[in-house]
Amino acid sequence: MEQIHWVRHCWQQLVATESGRGQYTAPAALPTKTSPVLHNTQGLTGKRRTVIARHGRHQHEYHSISKGCQGNGIRTTKYSLLSFIPMNLFQQFHRAANLYFLFLVMLNWFPVVEAFGKEITMIPLVVVLIVIAIKDALEDYRRYRFDQKVNNNIATVYSGKQQTYVDQRWQDVHVGDFVRLSCNEIIPADMLLLYSSDPHGVCYIETANLDGETNLKQRQVVRDLPQQGSELTPENFHSRIECESPNNDLSRFRGYMEYPSKARVGLHNDNLLLRSCTIRNTETVIGIVVYAGHETKAMKNNSGPRYKRSKLERRLNVDVLWSVVLLVIMCLTAAIGHGLWLRNLKEASFLIPDTTSPALSGFYLFWTMIIVLQVLIPISLYVSIEIVKLCQIFFIQNDVDFYNEYMDSRIQCRALNITEDLGQIQYVFSDKTGTLTENKMVFRRCTIAGVEYPHEENARRLEVYEEDEAMGCSHTLKSRASAKSLSCKSLSCNRSSVSLHTLTGHSEGEEPPSPTLPQQSAFSSPLEKDIVPDPFLVQKLNSLSSPLFLLKDASMELTYIVDFFMALAICNTVVVSSPNQPRHVVQVPEVSCTPLKSLEDIKMLFQRFGLPRFSTLSPPHTTESPRSFTRRLFSRGKAASFTPSPSPTPTKRGTGPDGEPNLEASILSIKPVSNPGEDGDRGYEEEGEHGSWKGEENKMLHLTLGACSGLGNSNGAQGPPGEPGADELIYEAESPDEAALVHAARAYRCTLQGRSLESLLVELPGMGSLAVRLLHILPFDSTRKRMSVVVRHPLTNQVVVYTKGADSVIMDLAESPKGAEQSDGRQGHIREQTQKHLDNYAREGLRTLCVAKKVLEEEEYEIWLKRHAFAETSIENREELLLESAQRLETNLTLLGATGIVDRLQEEVPETIEALQRAGVKVWVLTGDKQETAINIACACKLLRSTDQLLTANCGSKEACKALLLELRAEVERGEAAEGTSGFTLVVDGRTLDFALQEDLKGDFLELSRRCRAVVCCRSTPLQKSHVVKLVRDQLRVMTLAIGDGANDVSMIQVADVGIGISGQEGMQAVMSSDFAISRFKHLRKLLLVHGHWCYTRLANMILYFFYKNVMYVNLLFWYQFFCGFSGSVMTNSWVLIFFNLLFTSAPPLLYGILDKDVSADTLIKLPELYKSGQNSKAYLPSTFWLTMLDALYQSLVCFFIPYFANAGSDADMLTFGSPINASALLTILLHQVIESCTLTWLHVLVLVGSALFYFSFTLVFSVVCVTCSPPTNPLGVDKLQMSQPLFYGVCALTTVLALLPRFLFHALRNSISPSDTLKAALMDQLNPENYCRRMQRWNQTQAQSKARGLVINVEDLDFKIPDFILPKEL
Amino acid sequence: MMAPSYNAKEEDGHQPGATGHGGAGTMTNKKPDNTAFKQQRLPAWQPILTAGTVLPAFFVIGLIFIPIGVGLFVTSNNIKEFEIDYTGVDMSSPCYNCSQSYSWNNTQSCTCSVHFSLDQPFESNVFMYYGLSNFYQNHRRYVKSRDDSQLNGDKTSLQSPSKECEPYRSSDKPIAPCGAIANSLFNDTLELYYIDPNGSRTAIPLVKKGIAWWTDKHVKFRNPSGNNNLTVVFQGTSKPVNWRKPVFELDPLDSDNNGFINEDFIVWMRTAALPTFRKLYCIIQKKPNNMTPTLPRGEYILEVTYNYPVRSFDGRKRMILSTISWMGGKNPFLGIAYITVGSVCFCLGLVLLSIHYRYGKRNNSAEISS
Secondary structure (H helix, E strand, O other), rough: OHHHHHHHHHHHHHHHHOOOOOOOOOOOHHHHOHHHHHHHHHHHHEEEEEEOOOOOOOOOHHHHHHHHHOOOOOOOOOOOOHHHHHHHHHHOOOOOOHHHHHHHHOOOOOOOOOOHHHHHHHHHHHHHHHHHHHHHHHHHHHHHHHHHHHOOOEEEEEEEEOEEEEEEEEHHOOOOOOOEOOOOOOOOEEEEEEEEEOOOEEEEOOOOHOOOOOEEOOOOOOOOOOOOOOOOOOHHHHOOEEEOOOOOEEEEEOEEOOOOOOOOEEEEEHHEEEEOOOOEOEEEEEEEEEEEHHHHHHHHOOOOOOOOHHHHHHHHHHHHHHHHHHHHHHHHHHHHHHHHHOOOOOOOOOOOOOOOOHHHHHHHHHHHHHHHHHHHHHHHHHHHHHHHHHHHHHHHHHHHHOOOOOOOOOEOOOOOOOOHHHOOOOOOEEEEOOOOEEEEEEEEEEEEEEEEEEEEEHHHHHHHHHHHHHHOOOOOOOHHHHHHHHHHHHHHHOOOOOOOOHHHHHHOOOOOOOOOOOOOOOOOOOHOOOOOOOHHHHHHHHHHOOOOOOOOHHHHHHHHHHHHHHHHHHOOOEEEEEEEEEEEEEEOOOHHHHHOOOHHHHHHHHHHHHHHHHHOOOOOOOHHHHHHHHHHHHHOHHHHHHHOOOOOOOOOOOOOHHHHHHHHHHHHHHHHHHHHHHHHHHHHHHHHOOHHHHHHHHHHHHHHHHHHHHOHHHHHHOOOOOOOOOOOOOOEOOOOOEEEHHHHHHHHEEEEEOOOOEEEEEEEEEEEEEEEEEEEEEEEOOOEEEEEEEOOOOOOEEEEEEEEHHHHHHHHHHHHHHHHHHHHHHHHHHHHHHHHHHHHHHOOOOEEEEEEEEEHHHHHHHHHHHHHHHHOOOOOOOHHHHHHHHHHOOOOEEEEEEEEEEEEEEEOHHHHHHHHHHHEEEEEEEEEOOOEEEHHHHHOOOOOOOOEEEEEEEEOOOHHHHHHHHHHHHHHHHHHHHHOOOOEEEEEEHHHHHHHOOOHHHHHHHHHHHHHOEEEEOOOOOHHHHHHHHHHHOOOOOEEEEEEEHHHHHHHHHOOEEEEEOOOOOOOHHHOOOOOOEEEHHHHHHHHHHHHHHHHHHHHHHHHHHHHHHHHHHHHHHHHOOOOOOOOOOOOOHHHHHHHHHHHHOOOHHHHHHOOOOOOOOHHHOOOHHHHHHHHHHOOOOHHHHHHHHHHHHHHHHHHHHHHHHOOOOOOHHHHHHHHHHHHHHHHHHHHHHHHHHEOOOOHHHHHHHHHHHHHHHHHHHHHHOOOOOHHHHHHHHHHHHHHHHHHHHHHHHHHHHHHHHHHHHHHHHHHHHOHHHOOOOHOOOOHHHHHHHHHHHHHHHHHHHHHHHOOOOOHHHHHHHHOOOOOOOO | OHHHHHHHHHHHOOOOOHHHOOOOOOOOOOOOOOOOOOOOOOEEOOOOOOHHHHHHHHHHHHHHHHHEEEEEEEHHHHOOEEEOOOOOOOOOOOOOOHHHOOOOOOOOOOOEEEEEEEEEOOOOOOOEEEEEEEEOOOOOHHOOOOOOHHOOHHHHHHHHOOOHHHHOEOOOHHHHHOOOHHHHHOOOEEEEEEEEEOEEEOOOOOEOOOOHHHHHHHHOOOOOOOOOHHHHHOOOEOOOOOOOOOOOHOOOOOOHHHHHHHHHHHHHHHEEEEOOOEEEEEEEOOOOOOOOOEOOOEEEEEEEEEEOOOHHHHHHEEEEEOOOOOOOOOOOOOOOOHHHHHHHHHHHEEEEEEHHHHHHHHHHHHHHHH
């Protein structure tokens, strides 16, 4: 059925070019490949796109405008039915190998040079073309099926005829259509958000399909729409949308909407719903399609798999060139020989009379020989290598050790042709955060107003967690994994849209999303959530509420503390949701919560909050007002409301001993849930079919009611123990730091309870929930290295800017002299202290963030607001203007304090790094962190040993840098001369690195770093990272590997020979740009030491074997030329000749390349030194190549001349003569492989025996059946006769034995006299477990000793490690 | 290029339902199968070639090869072979005159008699060969110059032979058999006479039957069917330029040996592998119920009807008489080679033995000693 559809589809493709369906074009080449019509419109509107409603009044205008826009159908298939053959052929002939074949075929069409039958020369070409064409067709068919599934998804689209929304297939959606989407639906095209059922015009989308980020992103209805509020009526939509032409920038969208009134409003990324994202937390949204099909950002971001050329292949190409040289030499020899032979010959009866001169005949013969000896160029090698690599990747992919249970992910191999590079890595460049560490940010300690709070309890907790984390986290991580697995999967689809898989799953409708599952968001494992507050700080906060507390200076500190936590809680983009309603954001409640409350409650509420709230509006003083407020507030005697809880779980509602706080808590707790409750009401009517939802909503309502109904019920309403409480909020943050800080603030009861577009709901200790009006968010970017929120302070009603960011930046901004004298002194002190603490934190290996604030005067704010608004609405240079605007605001900050966040090492990182170093790989750590932090982490992960000498390079100028480099080098040289020092570790900071990377210093820098065992570059920017990698790669000519997890590592990953992404918590950019994506750093060990080693040796051996095989066989034909007057005759049937390479001897080397295993995985892991053989390209040196060639030459001589002498002077005809030659060559080639193989499994036996049997049966059958076929070399009767004669077997046996003798002997002698490390390890593998352990121990000791003698690695470290490696070998 | 196919593999592992949204769907396990094949733990034989392990192989080869070599050598030595060059290069040679007056189109045949004597009697069947030297029957263009389907009796090919036969494809009528190989058919006639001690000449019966391969005679070469009269069948074709008589008159004595299935012709058409070759001319069959050897010792005369020119390219023509064994004709090379290789293997085995004793122990304690 499917096939028929495909055929029909292909036909339609061909006929209906105007169907509005998008044509697939490669993303990279889009600008040039789009249809000419589009070019015209682009020319007219200046790279812009105009969109108007499709079903509005301006039908004809719509048609003219949207002519160039593509439909929403996608077509990722490359071919259609009719175009398949020509297009596929065209593409295949882009490959040099195929062109070579084609050239040979054409050559054979010239009668003067024709070597053997025309059709026979075509066979290799035809076979290759057919194999690849079949593969392409299958792939294309698969893509077609995906496309069909996606295109046939149903979306609710407004129909102009029926004046209502109807279901339509995705492919029928057009630009200008109105699409209505419900919660959890997938967005069919890039749409501009025009309506959201959310009262604030907000909608949330999950972009996991696009970038793998599981947190929700907020999108906003276009501002100032005429029909704001009510549901949009498409007929009345007459606005015109101008936006940029389709591009692939996911984070940018610029344009404006022009209302009929000619008023314009700017559009930006916040208004755009991206295709293949999912709508969350919003009942209904309506949008107008602006980009459809292939023009959507999701599709534009689809790039195919990456292709890199591996080192081995580069080496291989050199040797292929040598083969070409060899071929030319052989052909020239034959040509010259033929010319001379002809010249000396007169009137021979066996010569066909013609007029060509001997020289010309020689020239013709040259080409004939090229055809005859074509096999010498191992073209089939390229195809074989690809097949082998695919299988190698299959094995890597299926390695159970790379499976991460928490994330349910395997290793992803995105680059398909550099597997063997994994075995040759010499330098590893690693990112720190998220790569070496977990990137699980846990709040560790903080300093506020110059006072340090060490959080001892918290530290203890972290240690405990380290032990039982595996168990404790499994639940949350599992559920997170489900989200992660989505993103991982979407990545696997390289060619078609990232979203396709997800969509497919959806359209099949097998699993409607069930919100009952506890859905945890990112960055919220218990480890990250449960922070134990520092008792001292708690005390201070408590004392704040004590009535006796009046000291001015101390209260000054308290304002700092309150502000500090306030900043932690609100200066972020964290989205709050509750576990009972996954993905339903808890929003700031509206006043309408009241219907459920008793009047009494309302009164109390007003008494408590109304008074201070309104009374503090007036005083504009910066520091005075909060203090006075708090004093007034807390003097009301609510001391008991805050009890420091030693339990790791966050404080629960109603823990207080007396009734008042209970009541308060219960009232407040209504708020977060009340809005969802309303949603639930609506959900009853509109989404009745979601049965599971009903119950949930019911419970919520019940909870709400229970909570509101009074004091006594509040505890009971919490439901059965163990169920997450209603106040257990879930924070979804974009970065783990943010989540950590919000959780930290929460531990101090400074809880972020909800977020909407305009306000935040924050609970402050003792003050209850406050709605904070959010004026602006100035998001984080890497140039500013900070983010800010502008809020109207709920208590003071002032405009306050809270900023948090990297300490260097904030310290600088806070430094600028402030007007007030008294604050200057204090600020100075705080700054000094904070700096001191920051240094301490860094030394401890903590990540530091500074928090600051600024109070804005109203006028000041007005001025800034105006310019900011301008920046926001401008279409051109919006980013630059916004940046500038943000920078204008973030000045003269008051430093509040700093936080230290701990990021623990991943498991087995030290072991992995040590293994890599033992394997001779140099590990560099490139991090953006501070020097102290970096050194600390380097120590923790054993990159830096206690015995190492640390060299630090920090300098301010180029000259100083140069001097320093020379000085350090001298020091290293001195150290190397002296006994005792074990190694050097260089630590460079970003600024110094800048100098060191300059043209005239990079030599010195490299020379220095080359001698160091490890290098740590701290404070480095993404660009520097890539520069360093590039420098090392190009200058030292080494194989580099870069590993990282974040967007800042992307450039480094792309530059390195092998880029590895860690699919961690920071989105998917690194993974998207990587060659391999793993989930933990420790996987690198097996990936390199085992798979890298295997892949390299296998492939290298296979390539050598291929060369050998071809040279060996082709030379047989060449020797014959000496006995046939160099006339280009062959002594073999031409079919057999062609098939010899193509069929009879092709499978064994493939198997050899896929399955051969020189040392077992266990041993390879335990003896990392074995990796060095790959690093030094031991398996494929030029000398190895030439030795192999020499051996091939010898074997071909034996294979030719033994049958020659056995037949000399006899009545043997050509084919009879060739028969034993062929047979013995085949046996020699197959047995040669047996000698070369390290392992033989039943598969090997099967293939080897199968190949031999195939050859013999083929020739036998051919010699019986073929009566007049393959004219010049008709094999009738030859092999049948031969195989019945004992002499044939006698010749074959002698030839094979003699041919293999030298190699056999060579192996035996080498292995006995000077065995390589690999061989010793292989011998070890054969021992029984007991001996194995003993031998392993000895090995490690000797290695350590030799290292110690060689002054490379310290002995002690290895000695300690040895017992760890001696694990009982699995039986 | 292979990338997407790999994807296919990967996706096969996924179940379609796995793509639920927001993780709400059923959890799928992407854990790879822990099978021996996928984890690359297939039971395998690990041959590690060291002096110790390869030792037996060398001795075994030595012990097998030497007897075989001896056997082959003895067999070869028992084969009797006699060879005489009758080209007539020397002035003294009886065929000198014939070799000088050479032309393909000579209608007058030149005969010469070569005397020779056999020192040893030839017991069983004797195969008589003609041998040519420096004759490149394996020249590529020569080899190609034939039409197998014409020789197989195909009528259309008879009338319009393959282009490969050019320039021996047609004169005025199509040539049958076409091509250079057929055109250069060896056309000397050899006759053998035994000179009795009393001086009388006895013609030795030369059997032409059975000199070609059975498959060639019965399968590969066939006369065009339709008529038993070959003259009619070959009507409309002409004889090859160098031939004196048309193909249907090759053997005037045996009508079944005419046309394409003439055995001399078939033998010639099987192009020799090397420039020096011999081709079976006839068989001298052992006399039945007679204890006298096939060819007793004594004087013989080889009567040559000298037609075939070889002097122009320094060729040689020989007549060879040979008996035959299970291993074919006389060839001492193979026996010697077997003996040599066998002895070399044996000696190497001894060398390896000493190496094994010197290094084998050291290897086992390699890690300890260092």
